[in-house]
Amino acid sequence: MAVDGRDRAAVLDALVRESEQYRERRPAGPVITVRVTRWSGWRYRDEPQ
Known part of the structure; x- marks a missing residue:
């Protein structure tokens, strides 16, 4: 949705x-x-794989 004004x-x-x-x-x-209606997951890894 665009926001104005x-x-x-x-x-x-x-x-x-x-x-x-x-x-x-x-x-x-x-x-x-x-608007986020569903969150399936997130992961952060500081080390290179």
């Missing part, structure tokens, strides 16, 4: 607060929201 500004404000890389250059493109 005040909702878009609020989403970008949150992104800028959380990600230092966006503080100097705020994203200019569209904002898309994703």
